[in-house]
Amino acid sequence: MASYQKLTPRSEDYSKWYNELVVKADLAEQSAVRGCMVIKPYGYAIWESIQAELDRRFKEKGVKNAYFPLLIPKSFLSREAEHVEGFAKECAVVTHHRLMNDPNGKGVVVDPDAKLEEELIIRPTSETIIWSTYKNWISSYRDLPILCNQWCNVMRWEMRTRLFLRTAEFLWQEGHTAHATKEEAEDFAKQMLDVYSDFVTDVMAIPVIKGVKSPNERFAGALNTYCIEAMMQDGKALQAGTSHFLGQNFAKSFDVQFLNNENKYEYVWATSWGVSTRLMGALIMTHSDDNGLVLPPHLAPIQVVIVPIYKKEEQLAELLAKLNPIADQLKALGIRVKVDADSKYTPGYKFADYELKGVPVRLAMGGRDLENNTIEIARRDTQSKETISLDGIVEVVKNLLEEIQKNLLKKALDFRIANTREVNSYEEFKEEVKKGGFILAHWDGTPETEQKIKDETKATIRCIPSIELPGHRTDEPGVCMVTGKPSAGRVIFALSY
Amino acid sequence: MASYQKLTPRSEDYSKWYNELVVKADLAEQSAVRGCMVIKPYGYAIWESIQAELDRRFKEKGVKNAYFPLLIPKSFLSREAEHVEGFAKECAVVTHHRLMNDPNGKGVVVDPDAKLEEELIIRPTSETIIWSTYKNWISSYRDLPILCNQWCNVMRWEMRTRLFLRTAEFLWQEGHTAHATKEEAEDFAKQMLDVYSDFVTDVMAIPVIKGVKSPNERFAGALNTYCIEAMMQDGKALQAGTSHFLGQNFAKSFDVQFLNNENKYEYVWATSWGVSTRLMGALIMTHSDDNGLVLPPHLAPIQVVIVPIYKKEEQLAELLAKLNPIADQLKALGIRVKVDADSKYTPGYKFADYELKGVPVRLAMGGRDLENNTIEIARRDTQSKETISLDGIVEVVKNLLEEIQKNLLKKALDFRIANTREVNSYEEFKEEVKKGGFILAHWDGTPETEQKIKDETKATIRCIPSIELPGHRTDEPGVCMVTGKPSAGRVIFALSY
Numbered sequence: 001m002a003s004y005q006k007l008t009p010r011s012e013d014y015s016k017w018y019n020e021l022v023v024k025a026d027l028a029e030q031s032a033v034r035g036c037m038v039i040k041p042y043g044y045a046i047w048e049s050i051q052a053e054l055d056r057r058f059k060e061k062g063v064k065n066a067y068f069p070l071l072i073p074k075s076f077l078s079r080e081a082e083h084v085e086g087f088a089k090e091c092a093v094v095t096h097h098r099l100m101n102d103p104n105g106k107g108v109v110v111d112p113d114a115k116l117e118e119e120l121i122i123r124p125t126s127e128t129i130i131w132s133t134y135k136n137w138i139s140s141y142r143d144l145p146i147l148c149n150q151w152c153n154v155m156r157w158e159m160r161t162r163l164f165l166r167t168a169e170f171l172w173q174e175g176h177t178a179h180a181t182k183e184e185a186e187d188f189a190k191q192m193l194d195v196y197s198d199f200v201t202d203v204m205a206i207p208v209i210k211g212v213k214s215p216n217e218r219f220a221g222a223l224n225t226y227c228i229e230a231m232m233q234d235g236k237a238l239q240a241g242t243s244h245f246l247g248q249n250f251a252k253s254f255d256v257q258f259l260n261n262e263n264k265y266e267y268v269w270a271t272s273w274g275v276s277t278r279l280m281g282a283l284i285m286t287h288s289d290d291n292g293l294v295l296p297p298h299l300a301p302i303q304v305v306i307v308p309i310y311k312k313e314e315q316l317a318e319l320l321a322k323l324n325p326i327a328d329q330l331k332a333l334g335i336r337v338k339v340d341a342d343s344k345y346t347p348g349y350k351f352a353d354y355e356l357k358g359v360p361v362r363l364a365m366g367g368r369d370l371e372n373n374t375i376e377i378a379r380r381d382t383q384s385k386e387t388i389s390l391d392g393i394v395e396v397v398k399n400l401l402e403e404i405q406k407n408l409l410k411k412a413l414d415f416r417i418a419n420t421r422e423v424n425s426y427e428e429f430k431e432e433v434k435k436g437g438f439i440l441a442h443w444d445g446t447p448e449t450e451q452k453i454k455d456e457t458k459a460t461i462r463c464i465p466s467i468e469l470p471g472h473r474t475d476e477p478g479v480c481m482v483t484g485k486p487s488a489g490r491v492i493f494a495l496s497y
Numbered sequence: 498m499a500s501y502q503k504l505t506p507r508s509e510d511y512s513k514w515y516n517e518l519v520v521k522a523d524l525a526e527q528s529a530v531r532g533c534m535v536i537k538p539y540g541y542a543i544w545e546s547i548q549a550e551l552d553r554r555f556k557e558k559g560v561k562n563a564y565f566p567l568l569i570p571k572s573f574l575s576r577e578a579e580h581v582e583g584f585a586k587e588c589a590v591v592t593h594h595r596l597m598n599d600p601n602g603k604g605v606v607v608d609p610d611a612k613l614e615e616e617l618i619i620r621p622t623s624e625t626i627i628w629s630t631y632k633n634w635i636s637s638y639r640d641l642p643i644l645c646n647q648w649c650n651v652m653r654w655e656m657r658t659r660l661f662l663r664t665a666e667f668l669w670q671e672g673h674t675a676h677a678t679k680e681e682a683e684d685f686a687k688q689m690l691d692v693y694s695d696f697v698t699d700v701m702a703i704p705v706i707k708g709v710k711s712p713n714e715r716f717a718g719a720l721n722t723y724c725i726e727a728m729m730q731d732g733k734a735l736q737a738g739t740s741h742f743l744g745q746n747f748a749k750s751f752d753v754q755f756l757n758n759e760n761k762y763e764y765v766w767a768t769s770w771g772v773s774t775r776l777m778g779a780l781i782m783t784h785s786d787d788n789g790l791v792l793p794p795h796l797a798p799i800q801v802v803i804v805p806i807y808k809k810e811e812q813l814a815e816l817l818a819k820l821n822p823i824a825d826q827l828k829a830l831g832i833r834v835k836v837d838a839d840s841k842y843t844p845g846y847k848f849a850d851y852e853l854k855g856v857p858v859r860l861a862m863g864g865r866d867l868e869n870n871t872i873e874i875a876r877r878d879t880q881s882k883e884t885i886s887l888d889g890i891v892e893v894v895k896n897l898l899e900e901i902q903k904n905l906l907k908k909a910l911d912f913r914i915a916n917t918r919e920v921n922s923y924e925e926f927k928e929e930v931k932k933g934g935f936i937l938a939h940w941d942g943t944p945e946t947e948q949k950i951k952d953e954t955k956a957t958i959r960c961i962p963s964i965e966l967p968g969h970r971t972d973e974p975g976v977c978m979v980t981g982k983p984s985a986g987r988v989i990f991a992l993s994y
Contacts, residue, residue: 031566032573032629033617041561041645048562064538065545069528070619070650070666071589074596076529078604089596092568093607094619096590097654099571107575110590110616119607120530122567122591122619132529142841148538153567153650157594169567344639 009290014234018285022163025293025357027280035161035168042357043280045301047171050279051151053203053298054173057195063147063175068129070152071120076128080253083127086220090157092122092168122155127221127246127272130176131254138268140259141180145188149175154276164281165238165497172276178268180260182247185269186224189245192273193226196241204279205296205408206230206286207416208240209438209492211463216450219272223247229462229492231416232285235436237462237494240282243273281497286412287381293358294380296408297401303336304397305359309347309366316341319365322390326363329394335401355380360404361397381407417470422490426481429493433459438494440472442487444480453482453493462492506787511731515782519660522790522854524777532658532665539854540777542798544668547776548648550700550795551670554692560644560672565626567649568617573625577750580624583717587654589619589665619652624718624743624769627673628751635765637756638677642685646672651773661778662735662994669773675765677757679744682766683721686742689770690723693738701776702793702905703727703783704913705737706935706989708960713947716769720744726959726989728913729782732933734959734991737779740770778994783909784878790855791877793905794898800833801894802856806844806863813838816862819887823860826891832898852877857901858894878904914967919987923978926990930956935991937969939984941977950979950990959989 007024008016023029027043039047055065071094078084098114101107123129130148137143151173161167175192179185193210200206208228218225222244230240248267251257257265287294297303306327308319323339330337340350347364354362362378362385369375375393378385381404388396419437423429432439443449443461454460465474474490504521505513520526524540536544552562568591575581595611598604620626627645634640648670658664672689676682690707697703705725715722719741727737745764748754754762784791794800803824805816817838824834837847844861851859859875859882866872872890875882878901885893916934920926929936940946940958951957962971971987 029630029633032570032626033566033568036566036568038566038630039564041563044563045561047564064542066538066541067536067544067668069530069533069535070652071530071533073529074605074607077596084605089605090594091596092591092617093593093596094589095592095607097587099574099586099588099590099618108571108581108586110571110592120589121596129529133526133535136526155567171564 007290007292010233017290019163021284021288021292027284027293028163030163033168035158037163037167037169039171039277042301046283046295046299047277047280049299049301050204051173054195054199054275055151057199058149058173058175061147061191061195063149063177065150066148067150067152068126068133070123072123072126072129074119074121076132077121079128080221080249082249083221083253090159091124092155092157094120094122123152124154124156125272125274126150126152126154126174127176127250128254131250131256131270134176134178134268135254135256138178138256138258141261144178144180144258144268145184146178147175147188148177149173162281164277164284167277170277172274174272174274177271178251178256179271180258180266180269182269185247185271186245189224189226189243189271189273192271193228193241193243196243196273196275197228200228200230200240200279200282201409203296203298204283204286205298205405205412206240206282207409207413209463209465209469210467211465211492213242213463214447214450214461214491216447216454217460219244221246221249222272223249226466227463229494230282230286231412231419231438231494232282232497233415234285235419235495237438237492237496238278238282238285239462239496240279241273241275244271246270246272287408288358291383292356294408295358295360297360297405300358300360301336302338302354302357302359303401304330304338304361304363305350305354306337306339306363306365307347307350308339308341309364311367315367315370318370322370323363323365326390326393330397333394333398335398361400363393363397379404381411420469420472422472424481429453429459429481430457433457433493433495436495438462438492440469440474440490441481441493442478442489443491444483444485444487446483449480449482459493459495462494462496464489464491504787504789507730514787516660518781518785518789524781524790525660527660530665532655534660534664534666536668536774539798543780543792543796544774544777546796546798547701548670551692551696551772552648554696555646555670555672558644558688558692560646560674562647563645564647564649565623565630567620569620569623569626571616571618573629574618576625577718577746579746580718580750587656588621589652589654591617591619620649621651621653622769622771623647623649623651623671624673624747625751628747628753628767631673631675631765632751632753635675635753635755638758641675641677641755641765642681643675644672644685645674646670659778661774661781664774667774669771671769671771674768675748675753676768677755677763677766679766682744682768683742686721686723686740686768686770689768690725690738690740693740693770693772694725697725697727697737697776697779698906700793700795701780701783702795702902702909703737703779704906704910706960706962706966707964708962708989710739710960711940711944711947711958711988713944713951714957714959716741718743718746720746723963724960726991727779727783728909728916728935728991729779729994730912731782732916732992734935734989734993735775735779735782736959736993737776738770738772741768743767743769784905785855788880789853791905792855792857794857794902797855797857798833799835799851799854799856800898801827801835801858801860802847802851803834803836803860803862804844804847805836805838806861808864812864812867815867819867820860820862823887823890827894830891830895832895858897860890860894876901878908917966917969919969921978926950926956926978927954930954930990930992933992935959935989937966937971937987938978938990939975939986940988941980941982941984943980946977946979956990956992959991959993961986961988
């Protein structure tokens with residue numbers, strides 16, 4: 001169990017607050033291997049909820065899971081020119097396949113005789129190995145579409161790492177689809193973005209802006225990268241998911257052609273799309289507060305905790321006689337409930353611990369409640385509590401969970417709206433961007449201008465929005481704040497994770 | 498879809514039959530990386546069923562999932578002396594963390610400046626990294642037990658690989674538990690063996706013999722290795738799962754102590770246990786036949802396929818009007834049904850394909866059936882088929898699935914019993930062992946004798962059985978067939994995968 005020690009407040013040091021929270025709430029911790037994290041059981045349980053719900057939604061789209069090798073031949077990475085340019089430099093390289101006892105002492109050393117002919121790379125993403133496989137799977141239009149996904153670990157040798165947000169190894173899913181036509185592929189990439197957007201909004205209670213990446217921020221090898229962007233409580237943007245329309249780039253690099261229904265060979269059209277354990281970072285930073293984690297009920301491993309407050313064993317029995325049937329009724333509704341009657345910890349300790357861990361609803365019952373037929377109900381999001389009648393408690397809890405879910409989304413959306421503003425001059429932009437939040441500004445559409453803005457302010461174009469933003473029009477033409485050249489519409493600038 | 502081409506019969510070349518079946522039934526295939534397989538969607542769907550059911554059973558035991566790093570510092574592997582001796586030699590070694598453009602030409606090369614200070618090993622198993630983590634998690638008896646499991650990929654640089662049975666990379670789960678007492682740890686290791694045994698028997702329809710490994714076959718670093726052994730159709734043994742009682746070995750190597758309830762420091766007691774994608778190999782080799790895969794209904798991704806046989810579109814509509822409600826009723830019972838009305842393939846092609854893929858029950862309906870209110874029902878295990886009335890078809894299918902499940906287990910058990918025999922002299926043993934099957938013989942309990950038998954016959958002790966074998970007593974003392982020294986009981990010898 002976690003310690004009572006308080007978290008550093010967000011206002012004092014947001015980054016420190018985050019790091020402390022992740023560890024203290026038993027979500028994850030650094031491992032003995034630089035940049036690689038251990039995901040602890042409580043954190044992993046949340047990830048399992050995310051996985052289960054996303055997996056169900058993928059399968060509704062006809063996607064099937066498969067598994068492709070962890071290691072990629074080095075030569076594969078350079079097959080797609082843009083891909084290798086934007087990627088694959090900072091990565092873990094396997095060069096040998098055997099250890100041996102150290103001839104000069106204790107321990108083991110790498111056996112110099114066991115050098116690989118070609119080095120292998122731990123996958124930073126799997127387009128290359130998958131398209132080398134798809135070549136064997138595809139010969140005719142009858143073999144299309146292929147809609148595959150894999151849940152796996154990937155590795156990018158990041159220099160500066162932060163738990164969940166940027167780690168050398170992380171867990172993710174990567175979908176890779178193959179289609180007969182451009183239209184179908186592009187449409188599928190958009191459909192998967194919708195799956196992500198709906199999931200992140202409805203289940204994680206994180207409002208997102210759907211859009212498309214500017215060329216500088218596009219995935220290496222993609223023709224278009226669709227994305228969802230969320231705003232964290234410090235006003236920074238976090239990319240919560242991407243879906244790429246890859247055109248025929250990988251099919252050409254790996255020579256994947258199919259005989260179409262007019263008996264002509266064509267290159268296959270591709271998409272790829274992924275979300276990662278980074279979503280855990282988004283979840284934590286969107287909802288949590290200075291007292292710890294705040295979890296949306298739809299994802300919480302424990303939705304309701306029930307704590308009997310007792311001094312003697314016989315009083316515990318009396319309390320449990322009331323509380324266990326409530327737990328059973330809640331469970332029958334599919335609600336994840338824990339009754340915590342553990343005598344090793346005090347109620348005060350438990351309250352602090354469940355608060356730190358973000359359990360949405362806490363019920364507590366003591367001797368006086370027994371007499372009065374009442375129970376204390378506390379909600380984590382607003383930290384309010386009240387003593388209410390036991391009658392109808394199951395219905396009250398059920399409704400409260402839904403209310404908390406809605407409230408978290410609304411609160412996050414209100415925050416984003418309050419921190420989204422239009423800026424028209426570059427001077428103003430430079431000042432405003434430091435304050436955080438999303439800035440809607442005109443841009444001339446060139447990579448050069450985008451790069452200049454990034455170099456001078458660290459802000460990047462998070463996306464060209466494809467949805468309406470409350471209170472703003474982003475689709476009206478204007479002039480670029482930097483160059484004065486024509487702009488098709490406002491795009492979203494922000495500092496980002 | 499798979500091709501019509503026949504499989505090599507088992508009697509002609511068992512090994513070839515297996516290799517062809519795995520590929521043709523769309524279960525897995527070799528990848529571009531030596532020894533690493535691609536698990537195809539159909540094969541992965543079976544693995545997902547295995548995972549889901551095992552995961553549920555682990556959680557019933559209080560086990561929680563977590564995730565530990567893929568990479569292990571080289572020095573960790575040599576901490577536990579026996580562990581490194583028996584392991585960790587043939588493994589993938591990461592030595593660098595960056596690629597760079599080849600200064601002399603095209604493509605990428607390893608950046609020599611990006612050499613790691615200490616090499617990292619892709620986990621062959623995770624005892625070392627996990628116990629280095631548990632050190633931070635455990636200080637008091639209150640922190641115990643810890644019951645963690647992870648589903649992940651591991652890598653062992655095997656020289657000779659076979660799809661599912663022995664691959665350089667494979668998927669598995671590895672449970673790692675920490676306990677306050679020897680008794681509790683040893684008991685938990687046995688409980689997990691029971692979980693495996695029940696699962697493999699009841700869900701995979703594979704009969705197994707529970708037992709304990711002889712010292713030579715024990716996991717490197719374990720005090721005791723409990724195992725389940727199954728017999729394949731060629732008479733070879735396949736180890737289907739192991740559960741290790743690790744004593745305090747890893748706790749001592751990583752200095753993991755706890756304050757017990759008498760306020761004294763003690764080293765923690767450990768277990769680890771795992772099953773892998775090797776189970777897929779066991780599944781295939783236990784039940785399948787010369788026509789393809791045979792799947793036990795409890796694991797089959799498609800339990801029932803329904804094929805309408807039609808010439809004109811309007812006839813299809815008539816057939817579907819009868820068939821879709823049957824499919825819906827079956828689905829309502831939780832049965833996985835596919836209605837295949839795809840006009841791209843002929844019924845004959847479909848029949849062959851679903852046979853190859855091991856779908857347990859096939860229903861087919863044509864024009865005459867429409868007139869007669871009948872349907873053809875075919876079972877994959879016995880390859881029998883009959884035309885029956887549509888009335889009560891749902892109940893018939895439901896019962897048939899259970900009957901097939903039971904029949905497969907019985908058939909495999911009968912085969913094992915028929916191929917298990919007692920042998921009393923080493924001369925006879927040398928002849929008998931070549932014929933395959935399990936041989937029950939006396940052994941003096943020494944590693945030397947076991948090694949001699951292995952060197953001379955290739956047979957190993959699969960286990961010292963802990964369950965009764967039908968028709969045999971293995972717990973009666975005797976004399977070793979090799980040395981004539983006393984033997985506590987018969988053990989199981991076999992050639993193995």
